[in-house]
Amino acid sequence: MLRSAEVMHLVARRAAEFGVEVDGRTRFRMKAAVARKDDIVRGIHRSIHSALEGRSERIDFLRGEARFLNDHEVDTGDQRLSFENAIVATGARRAVPPIPGLDSIDTLDNRSALLLDEVPESLVVIGGGYVGIEFAQMYARFGSRVTLLGRNEQLAPSEDTELADLLADYLREDGIDVRTGASVTAVRADGTSKVVSAQIADESHDFQAKAVLLAAGRVGNTDRLELASAGVTTGKKGFIEVDEQLRTSQPHIWAIGDVKGGWMFTHVATYDGPIAALNAVKHHGKSTDYRIVPRTVFSDPTLASVGLTEAEARDQGIDVTVGSVPVNGARAKAIGERRGKLKAVVDSTNGEILGFHILAPHGDDLVHEAVAAMQSGGTIDRISKSIHVHPTLSEMVKAAARAAK
Amino acid sequence: MQTYDYDLLVIGAGQGGLPAAHMGANLGARVALIESAKVGGT
Numbered sequence: 001m002l003r004s005a006e007v008m009h010l011v012a013r014r015a016a017e018f019g020v021e022v023d024g025r026t027r028f029r030m031k032a033a034v035a036r037k038d039d040i041v042r043g044i045h046r047s048i049h050s051a052l053e054g055r056s057e058r059i060d061f062l063r064g065e066a067r068f069l070n071d072h073e074v075d076t077g078d079q080r081l082s083f084e085n086a087i088v089a090t091g092a093r094r095a096v097p098p099i100p101g102l103d104s105i106d107t108l109d110n111r112s113a114l115l116l117d118e119v120p121e122s123l124v125v126i127g128g129g130y131v132g133i134e135f136a137q138m139y140a141r142f143g144s145r146v147t148l149l150g151r152n153e154q155l156a157p158s159e160d161t162e163l164a165d166l167l168a169d170y171l172r173e174d175g176i177d178v179r180t181g182a183s184v185t186a187v188r189a190d191g192t193s194k195v196v197s198a199q200i201a202d203e204s205h206d207f208q209a210k211a212v213l214l215a216a217g218r219v220g221n222t223d224r225l226e227l228a229s230a231g232v233t234t235g236k237k238g239f240i241e242v243d244e245q246l247r248t249s250q251p252h253i254w255a256i257g258d259v260k261g262g263w264m265f266t267h268v269a270t271y272d273g274p275i276a277a278l279n280a281v282k283h284h285g286k287s288t289d290y291r292i293v294p295r296t297v298f299s300d301p302t303l304a305s306v307g308l309t310e311a312e313a314r315d316q317g318i319d320v321t322v323g324s325v326p327v328n329g330a331r332a333k334a335i336g337e338r339r340g341k342l343k344a345v346v347d348s349t350n351g352e353i354l355g356f357h358i359l360a361p362h363g364d365d366l367v368h369e370a371v372a373a374m375q376s377g378g379t380i381d382r383i384s385k386s387i388h389v390h391p392t393l394s395e396m397v398k399a400a401a402r403a404a405k
Numbered sequence: 406m407q408t409y410d411y412d413l414l415v416i417g418a419g420q421g422g423l424p425a426a427h428m429g430a431n432l433g434a435r436v437a438l439i440e441s442a443k444v445g446g447t
């Protein structure tokens with residue numbers, strides 16, 4: 001769907017820059033884009049099922065909602081199963097904050113927003129995190145008039161402040177009404193529209209739109225599991241607390257992925273899964289290490305990062321050098337993408353890379369050079385002294401590394 | 406010694422549960438993987 005938004009943006013807004021003339025009106029067909037997405041997802045489901053069928057002698061794939069009866073048994077709705085070890089991988093779902101009026105209107109979530117037949121003429125997105133940013137930009141490109149309300153002063157609050165603020169500026173350039181430090185106080189229906197009221201710098205503002213998308217954080221999918229019967233305790237927002245081996249408060253029950261909170265990414269869940277299985281089945285005692293988890297907001301330009309931000313490193317009392325370069329160079333010019341900035345955060349005493357923060361076209365791919373270099377305490381020389389192909393966007397990663405010397 | 410239906414029960418066939426179940430099977434465990442909705446998760 002993000003790709004559909006990108007194609008729409010290029011064709012509708014930028015084709016002429018590249019010498020491409022489009023005659024007539026450019027229309028976005030939501031149904032066709034959704035059908036394309038569904039086709040891709042169906043293919044993924046098919047391959048997952050066939051992989052499971054190939055393992056049917058060892059893996060019983062069962063349908064049902066599991067609920068713990070005690071520390072060694074679950075009820076699946078139609079049967080009772082006993083287990084020696086269990087791994088809870090039930091994920092997270094969107095949080096529904098206690099906003100007055102929220103239950104009186106229909107709001108969209110990340111699933112229902114992709115089931116619409118038509119693009120809503122206007123949309124208020126509540127939540128300035130990864131999901132809120134991605135959906136706001138995507139719908140703006142589909143043709144909605146979008147307002148993005150972030151609760152914090154910064155969008156994507158865990159990311160580098162300068163880059164997050166730059167991204168907010170770019171979203172505004174794209175026509176999105178971005179409001180930060182906005183705390184939503186009430187929502188209500190008004191005829192066929194919806195009104196979202198928010199407190200911004202001590203003033204109350206009303207935002208009217210045809211649709212409202214709620215993306216204000218996530219909660220763990222634990223409320224129907226009856227974890228207490230199994231002796232597993234949950235903490236804030238229904239997330240399960242685990243130790244570094246992914247063990248819950250019940251030593252033979254483990255939790256992985258989103259349901260344990262923290263960084264909620266597919267690549268964290270797929271990293272956790274085999275570790276928990278090793279520890280559960282072979283008592284391997286293997287620990288997780290989340291110091292080098294890359295993260296990406298799939299915006300345009302993409303905000304991708306790994307490791308500590310400059311502010312986090314300084315808070316830890318580390319003497320840091322920051323190398324920073326704007327998006328530039330032959331390739332960026334050639335593809336007509338000039339928005340963004342790259343920052344390398346380096347320990348001044350020994351050159352160790354502490355973090356890398358990229359707001360750039362294809363930042364999601366570029367960040368992996370830093371991820372690889374950071375393994376086993378790599379220094380910035382690994383990047384700054386390596387030969388990079390010309391003309392590539394990766395040359396900008398090298399330039400940021402050189403600027404951190 | 407007590408015996409159980411499964412050595413390893415994985416609840417949720419999403420992004421984490423699937424590789425956990427496959428790894429469990431690779432290690433020789435008898436695995437049950439249970440899913441209430443669609444495989445693949447969120």
Ligand SMILES: Cc1cc2nc3c(=O)[nH]c(=O)nc-3n(C[C@H](O)[C@H](O)[C@H](O)COP(=O)(O)OP(=O)(O)OC[C@H]3O[C@@H](n4cnc5c(N)ncnc54)[C@H](O)[C@@H]3O)c2cc1C
Binds near residue numbers: 064224416421439447
């Ligand atoms: C809109 C959106 C966009 C995202 N984009 C990205 C992205 O671009 N990159 C990225 O890395 N991450 C992204 N994420 C996050 C990513 O989807 C999750 O981190 C990942 O799916 C977590 O895997 P998981 O196995 O913990 O949970 P899930 O993949 O959600 O799987 C949990 C599974 O458990 C099942 N289940 C729940 N309760 C029970 C029960 N009682 N019994 C049986 N089954 C149960 C559910 O039906 C589900 O299938 C995105 C998330 C959202 C919401």
